[in-house]
Amino acid sequence: MFGLFGGLHGGGTFEANYRCYPVSFLDKLDAENGDKIFLPPSALDRLASLQIEFPMLFKLENRKAGRSTHCGVLEFVAEEGMVYMPYWMMQNLLLEEGDIVKIQSANLVKGSYVKLQPHTQDFLDITNPKAVLETTLRGYSCLTVGDCICLHYNNKRYYIDIVEAKPQNAISVIETDCEVDFAPPLDYVEPNRDEGKQAAAAEPMAADVADGAAEPAAPSEPEEPKFIPFVGGGRRLDGKTVAGNGPSTSASGPPTSSGPVRAAAGPSGSGSTPATASTSAAVAKRPAGKVMFGGGNRLLEKQMAAQQDKAAPTAPAPKKEEKKDEAEAPKFAAFTGKGRSLKD
Structure with missing residues (x-):
């Protein structure tokens, strides 16, 4: 010694x-x-x-x-x-x-496998980490499990731990083909799945808010009252009420001139009504020597029609009959207007 x-x-x-x-x-x-x-x-x-x-x-x-x-x-x-x-x-x-x-x-035996673990994630940002590692390991003779080697690249230092080696914990890396594996970096943090789900759920919500779909609905304002025509109960011209709450569809109203005109112009017979007889009597009382064009006095005819309405039953006529009466009324009434004598 x-x-x-x-x-x-x-x-x-x-x-x-x-x-x-x-x-x-x-x-x-x-x-x-x-x-x-x-x-x-x-x-x-x-x-x-x-x-x-x-x-x-x-x-x-x-x-x-x-x-x-x-x-x-x-x-x-x-x-x-x-x-x-x-x-x-x-x-x-x-x-x-x-x-x-x-x-x-x-x-030391020649190594066949080694597992490396970088300290920081920036080592993974290297364009070709395999080529850089091969170039760096040329300066090494052996690797031992538990060591932390330093890699210099682009004026920056990267520290790498030797995590595992085969076939022994200490191996020679001179002129040997060695398989290299990488463990996650020490500062690597796995993403939380719950947070990922919340983020995924928040993206559609953010998109809806951007489009205005997820905004809270504004309180509805009371609608303005709309105009509804023809409401209330129906009334006849003679003051009598009409059955039903809807608008009046009764055929009552001022009588047409077709009935009295036909009664005055038609010949008297067995089928003549009292109104027709009275109209004829009124025509007969007129002064002689005058020719009257028309069916008689219109005011008298209206009064007689009003008396007939009072005497008629109060129940309104059906709609279908009203339409039928209206259809039967002639569109052109002849011999109407004021009467004139030949002397005038």
């Missing part, structure tokens, strides 16, 4: 303790895009004497925190007793500058 910072054990296993520092101390900022460390030249001599197989892989362990990971080696240019590693590896191991880290040679 070679003191505090280095040692050689039998059985072909390399094991040593070094003080760790970030690669920025060597001005090797490109080494941050991978998992390779810088060891002192003495470590290369010991590894050569042990005939360690290539690629050289190591296990890093922080005994105080109980954290461990795996890595490769990039160069043997570090100062004796020191090791330089990417800062993200120091964060995974909970190491500070100058802390002691145990380094041990390891043999």
